[in-house]
Amino acid sequence: MExxxxxxxxxxxxxxxxxxxRAAILRSEGERSTLINEAEGRAAAVVADAEAQRKTVLLxxxxxxxxxxxxxxxxxNAISVVAxxxxxxxxxxxEGGKQES
Numbered sequence: 001m002e003x004x005x006x007x008x009x010x011x012x013x014x015x016x017x018x019x020x021x022r023a024a025i026l027r028s029e030g031e032r033s034t035l036i037n038e039a040e041g042r043a044a045a046v047v048a049d050a051e052a053q054r055k056t057v058l059l060x061x062x063x064x065x066x067x068x069x070x071x072x073x074x075x076x077n078a079i080s081v082v083a084x085x086x087x088x089x090x091x092x093x094x095e096g097g098k099q100e101s
Contacts, residue, residue, distance in 0.1 A: 003011070
């Protein structure tokens with residue numbers, strides 16, 4: 001027994017509709033995956049940028065601390081040299097630029 005032409009046409013239309021439906025679902029899933037990947041990429045970029053900024057702030061703070069340490073060492077050495085020079089020149093009698101009489 002062979003189905004009628006109308007039944008065959010209806011079956012072909014049904015199969016075509018199923019194929020279109022599957023294609024639409026696959027296309028939708030692909031678009032969804034693309035959007036998710038793009039969002040994850042943007043999120044990762046924001047995190048990487050924040051990490052880079054954190055490292056920049058940390059390195060600048062470390063550099064400033066090192067600059068202050070070097071400056072303090074220089075001042076300490078300069079004061080030591082001045083103090084030694086004054087002591088060598090005046091001994092314990094130096095009082096703010098005045099010599100004991």
